[in-house]
Amino acid sequence: KNEVEQSPQNLTAQEGEFITINCSYSVGISALHWLQQHPGGGIVSLFMLSSGKKKHGRLIATINIQEKHSSLHITASHPRDSAVYICAVKDSNYQLIWGAGTKLIIKP
């Protein structure tokens, strides 16, 4: 079992839908990252959080330290949101442990 589990692995939705991607982890962490990878490969850091909630535009990330769970939400989804979304946690050695990613496709 991977130390960082994401669900779903794949998600296809219609433009405008509210999107939720989940991340559960089993190790002690100092921080959790949500990252976005577009086709063509580059990774962009969306959020780094260690408690509570952060919002940036249509993106919201929450984390529950007690439950070892984080969610990434996208409101009013758009085709340009189509990408792979990756959860990665920083463990007690400050190494990043990566989830497998969630491939999101938003259809117009």
Add this chain to the structure above:
Amino acid sequence: EAGVTQFPSHSVIEKGQTVTLRCDPISGHDNLYWYRRVMGKEIKFLLHFVKESKQDESGMPNNRFLAERTGGTYSTLKVQPAELEDSGVYFCASSRPGMNTEAFFGQGTRLTVV
């Protein structure tokens, strides 16, 4: 400020050849990390530099991989000799001094060994 840049963006080499990947971190970022994703698997940590020193190289797969960061600025990752299973995307990230600072990622180098 300029972001993390990696060169080349793509590389196709034959098995047994040597390839050198380069990463230029953001200026002032002491921390530099190498990661890779091989086909169908999660991104995995390779190693971590703090300035020119290797802080953690526990993720390096074998001695065919050599990473350097002379002068504490850009870093190179050399694969010699390359094998088919080395194919994948190699990412570099950098962050400011300190252990829990936000990392910024490069575009990655897609390596194909044929």
